[in-house]
Amino acid sequence: MKVQDLKVAVVDDNVFKSMEIKRALEFNGISNITLLNNQEDVWNLLNREEVDLIVTDMHYPLEKGAEADLHAGYILLEKMKEKGIQIPVIICSSLNYLPEGAVGVVWYNRMKDLNFEFKEVLGRVMDNLSKEL
Numbered sequence: 472m473k474v475q476d477l478k479v480a481v482v483d484d485n486v487f488k489s490m491e492i493k494r495a496l497e498f499n500g501i502s503n504i505t506l507l508n509n510q511e512d513v514w515n516l517l518n519r520e521e522v523d524l525i526v527t528d529m530h531y532p533l534e535k536g537a538e539a540d541l542h543a544g545y546i547l548l549e550k551m552k553e554k555g556i557q558i559p560v561i562i563c564s565s566l567n568y569l570p571e572g573a574v575g576v577v578w579y580n581r582m583k584d585l586n587f588e589f590k591e592v593l594g595r596v597m598d599n600l601s602k603e604l
Contacts, residue, residue, distance in 0.1 A: 472601070474500050474501060474597055475501060477524050478505075478520070478524075479524045479525070480505045480507055480517075480522045481493060481496070481504060481505070482513055482547070483527070483531060483563070489508070491581075492526055494585075495586045495589045498586040498589075499586065499589050509534055509535050510532070510546065510547055511532075517558075522558055523600075524559050524561065525558055526563050527561070528543075529542075529544030529566060529570075530543055530544070530564075544562060549572075561573065561574060561575050563576075564576070564579055565580065575592035575596065
């Protein structure tokens with residue numbers, strides 16, 4: 472599998488940040504990107520389609536129309552583990568931490584160029600995916 476073949480779900484309730492992430496992924500050759508703003512939509516997508524990579528913020532609503540949950544990213548990772556879902560997850564957050572279960576982190580800062588930050592982490596994702604094959 473090549474990086475341009477990845478189907479990526481981006482989960483963030485901030486439209487501007489989602490678009491910056493999308494642009495950075497496109498810069499790195501990925502075009503099959505689905506933008507989501509709540510965890511309910513993530514589970515609906517995973518039930519319908521195969522996804523190769525999830526890029527998630529840590530704070531966003533668990534359901535449509537709900538307030539942002541400060542633990543949403545952790546909840547996503549925990550539910551994926553419980554369900555045996557082994558899709559690589561990259562955290563893209565303004566808080567620079569790497570929770571268990573994530574393959575990498577891109578620290579979000581409007582002053583940073585996300586293109587090259589994602590390039591490094593996507594390289595690790597592709598290495599891990601090639602080892603699984």
